[in-house]
Each structure stands twice: as C-alpha cells, then as structure tokens.
Amino acid sequence: MRVMAQMAMVMNLDKCIGCHTCSVTCKQAWTNRTGVEYAWFNNVETRPGQGYPRRYEDQEAWRGGWTLNKRGRLALKGGGRVRKLLSIFSNPKLPLLEDYYEPWTYDYETLTSAPAQEHTPVARPKSAITGRDMKITWSANWDDNLGGSADHGERDVMLKGVEEKVKFEFEQTFMFYLPRICEHCLNPSCAASCPSGAIYKRSEDGIVLVDQDRCRGWRMCVSGCPYKKVYFNHRTGKAEKCTFCFPRIEVGMPTVCAETCVGRLRYIGLVLYDADRVLEAAATADEKDLYEAQRSVFLDPHDPAVAEAAQAAGIPRDWVLAAQRSPVYALINKYKVALPLHPEYRTMPMVWYIPPLSPVVDVVRESGFDAEDRGNLFAAIDALRIPVEYLAGFFSAGDPEPVRRVLQTLASMRSYMREINLGREADESIAAAAGMSGEQMYDMYRLLALAKYNERYVIPSAHAEQAHSLEELATQCSLEYEGGPGMGGSGAQAPPAVRDQRALRERQGASADSDAAPARVNLFAWDGRGRPQGMFPHRREPSAQEGSAHESSAHPGSAQGAGVGGAGVEGDGGAGGAR
C-alpha cells in the first residue's frame, strides 16, 4: 500500500442554477489574458447540449483518455509514444479554435467617437484573433438553457442511444447544468501524452500542473485530455490548465470557483488513495465496473492501518485528520451519492458529481403528485428512463444502476426529512430501505443542505511550513538558500491576500467585542461592524453605547496572525505565524 493524498472536489448538481459565477470569477483570476481568451478553466454546460469545446465527449473522433489494448493493457487512446513523436509536426487530433469558439471584443470606442448621426452608433464585434469584424456564431455557453437545441441539440454526444427518446419540445424537455473544471485525475492522460514531461502530478496533493518553463508547445496534452481541459495559449505557445487554485489551496483557502459559487454546491477535501492500485483499477475490463473500481482505490482515513501507512508515506498528521473530516470522502464513499464524470475514460477523475434529482422532482410536481413522496419519486425515476439513462452516460459509463441508486437515496432523503420538518416521527424504514441509519441520513442531509463554509471546504494548509518547521527543529532552517522559504528567517509575513482572509474569518467568527487589534488598518477585511481597527486613535473614554467594542482596541496590537480562527481549518499560523 502506497498512500497518497489527493485534493478533490464534489459538485452537487441539484443545486447548480447555471449562473456561471464560477466561470466568470475563474476567468478573471486565471485566463483574462491574451492567448487564452477562448479558454475557460471552469465552464458550465447545459445538458443536453454540445458542451465546450463542441462534442468534446466524442472520443472516437478526439481519441482522448485511455483505452484497453488487445492484450487488455492500458494504452493511450490517441496512440503510444512512438506514434506521438511521429505525428508531432502536425497533431492529428487537435481541436481548432473554431471547435471552442472565436473570441471577440467590441469596438466600444465608436459609441463615443461616432459623429452625430440619425441612428444610434453600435459597438461591432471584433475578433480577438484577427482584429477584424466578425459574426458571432458560437461561444463557451452558446446553447445555455437549451438555447438553439431545437436546431442542434441532437448533436450532444451523450444522446447516442437515447436520441429517439429525448425530445427537444418545450413541454417535454429536461435539462441540468454541468460545471466542469480539470479533473486532476489519478491517472492523467494529459500528463502521459506530454512529450516534454512538463505536466506533472504533485505528490503532496495530487494537483496536476503544467510547468510553463518545461512546456514546449507540442499540444499532445490537449488531444490527450478526454475532458479537453488543457488549453493551448496561442500567444505564449504553452499549454495551460486549471490549477485547482493551488496558491489558495496551499494556504487553506478553497478554489475561486468554489469560493464564489452562489449555490454553494462545491465541496473540497482530501481523499487518501492507494497509488499502487490506480493502474490496476484503471485497467478494469468492463468499463461499467470502473466506478466501483475507482471507489475501491480510496482508503478509509479512519482505518488505523491507513493512518499509519499515511504517516509512513510522509503525509502529515493533520492531513490525515483533514482526510477524516473530508466532505468529499463522505459523499463518495460513506453516503455513496457522488459519481465520477466519465469513468469510461479510465483517467480516474477526481472531481465527482452528485447527479441531479431535480428533473425527476419537476416532472412529478408538474404532474400534480406529491414530489416529496418517496414512492412517487421512485416510480418516476423508473418510469422516466431518459434522465437515468442519459445521466448514466455521464457518471457510470452507461450503467443505469448507480445513478438510479443515487437518485433513490436522494429521494429517500427528501421523504425522510419531510417527516422531520413537519414535526412528525421520522420514518426509519425510509432510511433503512436506502441502506442507512436515520442518523446517517440526517448527517447526509446536513452535509448536502446546511454545511457551512468550514464543513464544505476542509483544506489543510501548510505543507511547506510543516516541512520547514520540521527542518527548522532539526537543523535550524536548512532552507535558507537563495529564494527559499527559509530566507529571511521563519517570521516572514504571509501574503496580503492570506492575511485578509484570516482577518475576515476572525471577524466572522468573533463577536464584536472580542476583536484583537490587527497590526495594520485593513479596510478590505472590514465588514462594516464597528470601526476599522487602528483607523482612528483610541478614544480614552468610550461612550456608554459603544461600550466595550472599542475598549478592546486599547490592547496593544498583538502580533500579526496571532488569532487562530477556530473554524477547523488548521495551519492558521501559516507561513506568517509568529513562532
């Protein structure tokens, strides 16, 4: 057993309202640059729909991911090493810009510089690639909310096999939103496809990254990734991809997409897995068994043997503790309601999804029946074969059974919680039928419906600081080389964003009169309660109303970062903690 830790995500699709906030904030943070105008590390697709880039799931055309060769061994679907090198001068399976879309801007200047005229001047779209006038015909979410699907909806790759059952008629249709980021796979085919070896998986947290200094722009990763989540920056000539916001994760903050998610549908946490068994699981003969195979690779962090092996593998103790509290592990392996996206690509993806029950609920409700009733919902799940079969194409390689089981579990939870919410006796038979105890069902409900920030994002920080402090104990800071973290001693301040976030968290977690005075005026983290600390000189005689709120500012400024937000995310001492 070789224990490795993986930072993973689960998205609850029932809660996604398709607002694209995650996409927009991600874009602002990562891809608002020339060369990646067309790239969305996070995008939200309406399904049924073609997705982004168009028809990316058609692996017979794009040949991304892995497949089993004649001998039953795992092989890159796009061809092995020799074939990759021979086709290096012209990648045969590279999506063109037109498969994504041609990015554009508008000549806003004409709005103000146009001469006086009869008609209102308009800002015409200009291609961001050529600078010429262009006609906008597609974008990253052109078929949002089934827009245009009467015309091209049948081009959805996942409709294959169920196309005659899915009608794009207004009355009969169903849809859901699918937010997608890089899957940070356990067996990433992008990394395997990279001739330069520039794409690597971080051994600490499993985040898959492109080394911009080593990438030589061969573009094989773009073809190799079946999710088409590696993008070619056409200005710099280098591949770029979702980074799981690693600078934020490293200090215990969730990714930008998760942080800004309006529906609070994303969960981030650690999963421990047995790295020795990944390839074996990925080579499972029947692709319908891949979901269970991948689940079996994950290790139970509560198992003492696993904790011991993790420690032997150099995984810090607080990481194991975080893995035990991981909402991702709970949703995948405890409640078993999260499913992987396209396990049949055999990359062992690590962003999982709770399939949406809402299309079923909507149908039941519109038909006038009780949509909270388990029997009605179960009947609808079975009768409405389309959502189940269609969803199975996404989450279980076409096997409807796991999807049906998850939807039934979610339906049971609705019924079970309704009894409680109406003040009736909880019907334990509902929970039992779903294979759970009433307590478990309630816990699952809590995690899905009520979980607070610190329960949704259990992100242990401070790997570097730990390595550092361990080294520091033994050797008095052996990292004091040029540019190293030890440079300048261990008391270096955390970056401003981290300080702000900590201050904000402290303020949110603290009552008004317990604020420790920060070392500097921080308007960014000021929540409007009281007066920003240090902004004004302390009043010697506080008025009766204001009372002790400002009394506290009389305390001499405590050291920066001294307050440890008790909220469960450890490592608040962080890089900057005074030691």
Next chain:
Amino acid sequence: MSGNDSAVNVLLWVAVPYAAIAVFVVGHYWRYRFDKFGWTTRSSQVYERRLLRWGSPLFHFGILAVFFGHVVGLLVPESWTAALGVSEGMYHAVAFSVGTLAGLAAVAGVAILVYRRRTVGSVFSATTRNDKAMYVLLAVTLLLGLGTTLYGTLSGHPHDYRQTVSPWLRSVLLLRPHAGLILGAPLGFRLHVLAACALFAYWPFSRLVHVFSAPVGYLTRPYIVYRSRDPRLSSSRAARRGWEKAS
C-alpha cells in the same frame, strides 16, 4: 596558411563562421538560462489545420533528412567513403537523389507554410517580425543550397563539395581554419554557407530553438510524472531579478 588569406577571405570564411558559432552557442545558453518560458514551438495549429497538415510534416521530415545528409556529407571525409569502396560517382548519385528529394520536400513545406502564414488571417496576425526574418533566412539558405546542387547537376558539372566545402568546415570545426579550401566552391555554395552562418547566428533568438527540445526522452520516461512541491524541485528557475517574491 595558403596564399588566399586576403582580409576579405579571412573575414568571410574564418571570422564570420566563428562569430556565428559563438553566437549560436552562447545565445542558446543565454536563452535557456533566461527565457525558458519563451522556449517553445509557438504552434499555430489551433488557427488552421488543413494546410499545416501537409506543410509542416513535409518541411520537418524534409529538413531532418537534409540535416543528416549534411552531417554525412560535411563531416565524413571523402577518403573514408572511398576506403569503403564507394566511388565519387556512386556517392554523388545517392546523395543527389536522396538530398534533392529531401530538399524539395523541405522547400515545398516552407512554401506551403509561408502561403499559409500569408493567406490565413489568424495565422498572419500571429506572425511576428522575428518569424518573418527567420522565414527569410531559412528560405534563402534552403534555396541557395538546393538551387546550386540542382544547377550543378543539371548543367552536367556537379561540384564535388567534399573537396572544398567539407574540408573547409572540418578545418573550422577542428580550430585550424583554412579559408582557402572553400574558395574552389561555386558561388552558390559559398553564398549558401554565408546564409547558413546568418541563420545559425539568428537561431537562438528565434523560435528555431525548439529543435533542441526534440522530446526523445518521452520514449523512455514513465507516463505519469510526479513532482514534489518542494520549491527547490518544483521551480525550475530562480526568480528573475526584480521579480523575487515579496515577503
């Protein structure tokens, strides 16, 4: 030293080649040391695929064959092949046929690629001045070499460059430069050599550096690369001066 050591000859056939080699070597070191981020093929395939699919492999496979032909033709002395029983006539026939094929492929590839650069709007707007200069140097060198070879052979007087250009190049590479050796070569070949010198001097500053990234290591490395986030391992370059991390 021969009697052909006029100042101009020494300049053209000793100073210029050494300057080109020096710039080539030092330039690559400099580029790799300070501009790893800029070290890329800067592919334009995302813009256009139809023309590239023919032009790029034609050019690249052609130029690879041309390169290996040059290695054999320039670095292997005629006496060695003669000792193997290969006559000048045989050698020339093989070299001419294979070399011409490879050269024509490369030239056709360049022609397609230049046509593509010029006619496809998105590719054209992604073409920098640096690229244009590179294309000119590359095309001129290619055409001079191929043209002189074709002209010599078709006019019935093929020039045996292994008596002139090859010994000269070896004398330069062995640090015993002998300018007079190349003077017997036709003007076309001499211009070809000078153009190549210019190309080599320009090389480290252009996208041509990607030649040195030929990913042969891919054949032997494991598919999945794991790296620790230890800053000493995960950052392959030191922070640039003025860009160090603020603490």
